[in-house]
Amino acid sequence: AIMGVSPFETPYSCWAEITQKVPRQVLDQRLHIRIGNKLEPVCAEFWEEDHGRKLDPSTGTTFHPRYPWLGATRDRNTQRSEEFGRGPVECKAVSPFKGAAWKENSAPLHVEIQLMTQLIVPIDEQIDETGDISALVGGYRMEYRRRFFDGELAGIIVAHCERFWFEHCVKDIPPPITDSDRDAETLAAMYPADDGSSVEVGEELKASVVRLYECRQAQKRLEREEVGLKNFIKATMSTAKVWTFGGLPILTAALTKAGQRPLRITEKNLGLALPPAPTDPTDIKAIEEYNG
Numbered sequence: 001a002i003m004g005v006s007p008f009e010t011p012y013s014c015w016a017e018i019t020q021k022v023p024r025q026v027l028d029q030r031l032h033i034r035i036g037n038k039l040e041p042v043c044a045e046f047w048e049e050d051h052g053r054k055l056d057p058s059t060g061t062t063f064h065p066r067y068p069w070l071g072a073t074r075d076r077n078t079q080r081s082e083e084f085g086r087g088p089v090e091c092k093a094v095s096p097f098k099g100a101a102w103k104e105n106s107a108p109l110h111v112e113i114q115l116m117t118q119l120i121v122p123i124d125e126q127i128d129e130t131g132d133i134s135a136l137v138g139g140y141r142m143e144y145r146r147r148f149f150d151g152e153l154a155g156i157i158v159a160h161c162e163r164f165w166f167e168h169c170v171k172d173i174p175p176p177i178t179d180s181d182r183d184a185e186t187l188a189a190m191y192p193a194d195d196g197s198s199v200e201v202g203e204e205l206k207a208s209v210v211r212l213y214e215c216r217q218a219q220k221r222l223e224r225e226e227v228g229l230k231n232f233i234k235a236t237m238s239t240a241k242v243w244t245f246g247g248l249p250i251l252t253a254a255l256t257k258a259g260q261r262p263l264r265i266t267e268k269n270l271g272l273a274l275p276p277a278p279t280d281p282t283d284i285k286a287i288e289e290y291n292g
Contacts, residue, residue: 001013002014002161002164005113006110010182010186011168011175012174012176012178013186015164015168015169015174015175016189016190018169019169019172021190022186022190030185035093036091036092039136040091040093042136043134043136044089046142047091047142051144053078053079054079055078056077056079057076057077058073058074058075058076058077059077059123062121062122062123064120064121064122067162069161069162069165069169070117070165071121072118072121073118074089074123075089075091077089078132085128085130086126087130087132088115088131089132090111090118090132091134092133092135092136093135094137094138094143096137096139096140099137099138102137102143107135107145111133111135113153116131116149116153116154117157118131119147119154120154120158127149129148130146130147130148131146132144132145132147133146133147230263233251234261245269249266249269250265250266251265252264
């Protein structure tokens with residue numbers, strides 16, 4: 001979350017949690033957290049069955065002895081033996097719509113960083129060099145990944161966490177707010193009601209209100225334009241189910257069980273230049289550019 005690559009959290013929401021701006025019980029009630037907590041034992045049990053080894057329970061949140069501001073929570077730990085070393089096991093319940101990120105030994109960038117953070121933070125005097133990921137993807141298949149300690153990535157993670165802790169948490173200065181739904185949820189939890197006060201603002205804040213008004217007006221115009229385009233396309237499409245271009249489907253209007261024909265666009269066949277998500281966790285510049 002601190003590095004800006006998590007699909008669930010943002011630097012701002014992470015700051016609000018660390019500085020206790022948002023009650024812990026509010027955070028724990030989020031659906032993706034509840035689902036993950038309930039399916040964590042399932043992922044661990046499948047890992048044990050498929051690897052023929054037992055896992056130790058979570059050791060809770062531990063902190064680095066040299067960096068007290070750097071902590072990690074392991075879901076499970078492999079048991080150390082003469083044949084195998086010990087290491088963390090991160091359990092994940094993955095949406096069926098995110099399954100493509102788990103092909104060919106890959107894993108989402110935020111999961112890679114999460115596991116590496118667990119390898120950075122020791123749970124005792126002995127250092128763990130390998131960690132595992134056990135992911136239930138789409139509710140019907142298991143994906144396993146093994147990762148080795150990466151000193152370069154570890155250095156980047158430590159540097160980001162250190163900067164975040166001292167520049168934002170210690171000074172109680174929030175990181176930049178984003179346009180994510182997660183930040184909207186965080187703000188709603190932080191400021192659930194007004195206090196009845198009135199505040200005189202300057203030109204800069206007035207300009208943000210003007211821009212908000214302009215965005216809302218533009219949104220109304222775009223909504224009307226969208227309706228007009230839908231009507232034009234449906235009238236032109238008539239009873240056809242699919243439009244193709246260059247032999248590839250670009251639009252589908254299939255009849256649903258509800259008796260409707262929603263227009264579904266096949267983005268990959270439109271020839272649009274969509275930027276690929278970064279896959280190298282050490283390329284922080286690419287990550288920051290991708291996240292705007």
